[in-house]
Amino acid sequence: TYPITAKAQYALAEALQVYTVGSVMQPTRVFQHDASVEYLDLSPSDKTIVTLDAASTMYIWDAYTGELIKEIQLNLARPLGDENSDCVFLVSDSEVIYPTEESIVCYDFINDKVVWTVENIKTQVAACSKDDSFLAVSDYTKLIVINSENGEKIYEVEGADPENINSVFGRNPAFSLDNNLLALRVTGGYQLGTENSELVDTTEEEVYSMAERTTEEEPDEIDKIIVINLKTGDLVSEFTYDEEFALDVRFVDNESVAVSAVTFDDESSVVISSALICFNTSINEIKWIYKN
Numbered sequence: 001t002y003p004i005t006a007k008a009q010y011a012l013a014e015a016l017q018v019y020t021v022g023s024v025m026q027p028t029r030v031f032q033h034d035a036s037v038e039y040l041d042l043s044p045s046d047k048t049i050v051t052l053d054a055a056s057t058m059y060i061w062d063a064y065t066g067e068l069i070k071e072i073q074l075n076l077a078r079p080l081g082d083e084n085s086d087c088v089f090l091v092s093d094s095e096v097i098y099p100t101e102e103s104i105v106c107y108d109f110i111n112d113k114v115v116w117t118v119e120n121i122k123t124q125v126a127a128c129s130k131d132d133s134f135l136a137v138s139d140y141t142k143l144i145v146i147n148s149e150n151g152e153k154i155y156e157v158e159g160a161d162p163e164n165i166n167s168v169f170g171r172n173p174a175f176s177l178d179n180n181l182l183a184l185r186v187t188g189g190y191q192l193g194t195e196n197s198e199l200v201d202t203t204e205e206e207v208y209s210m211a212e213r214t215t216e217e218e219p220d221e222i223d224k225i226i227v228i229n230l231k232t233g234d235l236v237s238e239f240t241y242d243e244e245f246a247l248d249v250r251f252v253d254n255e256s257v258a259v260s261a262v263t264f265d266d267e268s269s270v271v272i273s274s275a276l277i278c279f280n281t282s283i284n285e286i287k288w289i290y291k292n
Contacts, residue, residue: 037053099123124170171186171246174250192228225279257279
C-alpha cells in the first residue's frame with residue numbers, strides 16, 4: 001500500500017528520493033516534528049530543507065542525511081498565510097527568511113547571526129520570486145516587495161480601500177519569471193500609487209489597462225486579479241473570473257498568469273464548480289479557460 005501524500009509532499013519525496021522504489025514505498029529519511037508541518041521550502045541547491053510546524057517551530061534539515069541543523073521557536077501568534085502561501089524561505093544553503101509578529105528576518109543559521117530585519121510588518125501572506133531574489137509580503141492592506149539579499153524595500157503601497165472594511169489587498173502574490181511583474185488577488189476596492197491615488201472599482205467585469213478611475217459603492221466580496229509593474233508601480237492588467245475565489249495564482253512566463261478558482265456551495269461548503277484561467281497581461285486578454 002502506498003502512503004497517502006499531498007501532491008507537494010509527493011513531489012518533494014520524488015525530488016529528494018525520500019522513498020525507495022519497490023512494491024511498497026519505504027521512507028529512507030524521516031524529518032520528525034512535534035506538530036503538523038504547515039510550510040516547507042528547499043534551498044536553491046536542494047541540499048537543505050526548512051519546515052515550520054503548527055507550533056511555530058522552524059526546523060532546518062540536511063536534505064540528504066535527514067540531520068537536524070537548527071531548531072528555532074518563532075514568535076508567531078498563529079500559523080500565517082493563505083492556504084497556498086508559504087511563509088519560510090531558504091534563499092541559500094545558509095540563509096532563511098521568516099516572519100515574526102512585527103517583522104521579516106533574514107537569518108544566517110550557519111554563522112548564527114541575523115543578516116537583516118525589516119520592522120513593522122505584520123505578515124499575513126508572503127511569496128518569493130522563482131530565483132529567490134525578491135520577497136513579496138502583505139498584511140492584506142499593505143504590500144511590500146523586499147530585496148532578499150539586503151532587506152531593501154523596492155516597492156511599497158497601501159493598497160486596501162480605507163472606506164471598505166471588506167477590502168483585502170495582496171492575497172496570492174506571484175512574481176513573473178523575470179521579476180518585473182507581480183500578480184495578486186484583491187477583494188473590494190483597491191488603490192495604487194501615492195496619497196493622491198484614486199480608488200479602483202472591482203465590481204466591473206471589463207478588463208482595463210490603467211487605474212485612473214473612481215468607484216461607487218461596491219458589494220462586500222468581489223475577487224479580482226491585478227498585475228503591477230514593479231519598476232514603475234503602474235497597474236498593468238486586471239481581470240475577474242466567474243468563480244468566487246482564487247485558490248492559486250502563478251505566472252507561466254513573463255506575460256501570462258494562470259489562476260485556479262472555485263465556487264463553494266453556501267450551505268455545504270462543497271466545491272460546486274472550478275476553473276483554470278490563463279490571462280495574457282501584454283494584450284489584456286484571456287488566452288484559455290478550462291472549466292470543471
